[in-house]
Amino acid sequence: MMILSNILLPLLFAIVTAMLRKQITALKWSALIFAVALVVLNGIIIDKVSQFDYLVVQVGNWEFPHGITLAVDRLSAVMLFISSTIVLFVIIYSWHTMTTEYFKNYYLTFVFALLMGVNGAFTTSDLFNLYVWYEVMIMSSFVLITLGNTKEQLTGAVKYVTMNILSSLFFLAGIGLLYAKTGTLNMADLAQKLTLSQDAALINSTAILFFIGFGIKSAIFPLFFWLPASYHTPPLPITALFSGLLTKVGVYSLLRFLSIIYIHDKLFWQVFLLTIAGLTMVIGVLTAASQYEIRRILSFHIVSQIGYMILGLALFTPLGIAAAIYYMLHNIVAKTNAFLVAGLIEHQTGTFHLKKLGNLFKTRPWLALFFAIPALGLAGFPPFSGFIGKLSVIQASIESQQYIIMTVAVIVSFFTLFSMIKIWMEGFWKENQETDESILGKPKLHFSSVLPVAFMGIITIAMGLMAQPLFEFLLKASNQLLDMDGYYNALKSPL
Amino acid sequence: MELILAILIGVLFAAGTYLLLRRSIVKLVMGIVLISYATNLILFNASGLVQNGLAFLNKDGSYDKMTDPLPQALILTAIVIGFGLTAFLLALKYKFFKITGTDDLDQLKETDAS
Incomplete structure (x- = not known):
């Protein structure tokens, strides 16, 4: 019941916010209450999942594995929680930073529709259903990215839309071939069938189609070019929302899907994924270093950070996958936060360009x-x-004796530091006489735009200081993800 | 029959890819449409084609000749979604043309440069 409401409530909220769009104050407050309700709901789900391991709903009471099965395990629960938290923060941040035009033009409606797609993708264990949730998600994101109708946005949107449609078509073709080969679309059932089958490695040719589909979504190395070309075009709250949710859904799907396929041809997938992870990390961070626009630096960083998550997946040990999940959570919070701070910088100075910025440390400590x-x-x-x-x-890669990729990961983190220092030096420390701050004066900063930034900063510190309980939970989650028999039994005969 | 369909799928994919690589946005849209048709046909071909087969069982649960109904259900969903996406793409193309006055993909470079 709780799982279904996680999908149905955002739909309801989307409809309600669409009806309220003329009364801006009522609209904002109701959206805030809705978002808080979702966070509370997902908190309860995490609590339930740590008691019962799996929460399962057979939609329409079809017998497993014929119908659509919705299942929440620890990984899904924690992803659901963090995504609704991000939506809450973004809604608070939008309070005064988004213009009334946006609220009138169904901005919040599509935020909730996006959340519905994301929640569905985190919940379902049926591959075709996953495709449908992907479509819900990208359709809402298409609307959000084009909502302002500026020339820049439309230019970015053409690239964004094309690549995302292509990715779901690859995914769909993969579903067709997978069904032809195995006769099932349920992930638990698929895992069971592959374990029993003799030539499970033959599934690789199909799995690559899925990999490309999810890979475009999660912006891994040769497929990431749409991301830095489009993420900086919409208004900042939308960019922050996308950076927090969209690519991570791709990574989540990779984790979920490849954990089924991986074991049947370990040699191939390990080498393949390690190569992709290394290249994603290096290329992302090097291209970021050459940029001078804060949002573009951060966009390229998303790509680089995805590499770390793929690295955790490539190692395919419980520690590796737990590390990947932890990294994903950390990245969702810290990256969204960084984007929101970039928005504050723009609000104060009127520009995202490092060359035009300066003196911020002195004027706004x-x-x-x-x-x-x-x-x-x-x-x-x-x-x-x-x-x-x-x-x-890094610990997980030492444990699996992958020293080369470990070295790459360490070096890349130095480069990450380099571009953060670059923003710091150029934006905060540099003495710049030519900043046109005199024109702008000191724009008044609303409490609503500072609050989410402060909160997410606290979360970032708390996740570091209280890492142990969280990491223990994630280790359980990764063991659960690897335990295919447990997954099958839980879905077949739920409590 | 499957072979003919498979060749058709290949041709559609090739034609779609060719159109995607052209410079005009209309052709880009057409390319995506062709590729989505090809993908739908893959789904259709997935369970093998049975001539004169029904997609349901007899009353007593037996069947003489049966096609798998699931891919047909999937393809129906995929067609509807594809229709929505195409409608959005065309609207986007229209808006893009109205604001920039160009149909040339080479004019889209500016969001790539720093």
Whole structure:
């Protein structure tokens, strides 16, 4: 019941916010209450999941494995929680930063529709159903990215839309071939059938189609070009929302799907994924280093950070996958936070360009503090969350004796630090006489735009300081993800 | 029959890819449409084609000649979704043309440069 309401409530909220669009104040407050309700609901789901391991709903009471099965395990639960939290923060941040035009043009409606797609993708264990949730998600994101109708947005949107449609077509073709080969679409049933089958490695040719589909979504190395070309075009709350949710759904699907396929041809997948992970990390961070626009630096960083998650998956040990999940959570919070701080910088100075920025440390020391927390978190300094993330990824690669990729991961984190320092030096420390601040004066900053930034900063620190209980939970989650028999039995005969 | 369909799928994919690589946005849209048709046909071909087969059982649960109904259900969903996506793409193309006055994909470089 709770799982279904996780999908149905955002739908209801989308409809209600669409009806309220003329009364802006009522609209904002109701959206805030809705988002809080979802966070509470997902908190309860995490609690339930740590008691019962799996929450399962057979939609329409079809017998397993014929119908659509919705199942929440620890990994899904924690992803659901973090995504609804991000939506809450983004809604608070949008309060005064988004213009009334956006609220009138169904901005919040599509935020909730996007959340519905994301929740569905995290919940379902049926591959075709996953495709449908992907479509719900990308359709809402298409609307959000084009909502302002500026020339820049439309240019970015053409690339974004094309690549995302192609990715779901690859995914769909994969579903067709997979069904032809195995006769099932349920992931638990698929895992069971592959374990019993003799030539399970033959599934690889199909799995690559899935890999390309999910790979475009999660922006891994040769497929990421749409991301930095489009993410900086919409208004900042939308960029922050996308950076927190969309690519991570791709990574989540890779984790879920490849955990079924991986064991049947371990040699191939390990080498393949390690190569992809290394290249994603290096290319992402090097291209970020050459940029001078804050949002574009951060966009390229998303790509680089995805590499760490793929690395955790490639190792395919319980520790590796737990590290990947931790890294994903850390990245969702810290990256969204960094984007929101970039928005504050733009609000104060009127520009995202590092060359035009300067003196911020002197004139606005609190802004420097806000930026320092996610920046140090992303670069991986203790006690912030990024440190634990990087440490566990590196520890997992030492444990699996993958020393080359470990070296790459360490070097890449230095480069990450380099580009964070670059934003710091150029934006905060540089003496710049030519900043046109005199024109702008000092724009008044609303409490609503500072609150989410401060909260996410606290989360970043808390995730680093209280890493142990969280990491223990994630270790359980990764063991659960690897335990295919348990997954099958839980879905077949739910409690 | 499957072979003919498989060749058709290949041709559609090739034609779609060719159109995607052209410079005009209309052709880009057409390319995506062709590729989505090809993908739908893959789904259709997935369970093998049975001539004169019904997609349901007799009353007593037996069947003489049966086609798998699931791919047909999937393809129906995929067609509807594809229709929605195409409608959005065409609207986007229209808006893009109205604001920039160009149909040339080479004019889209500016969001790539720093």
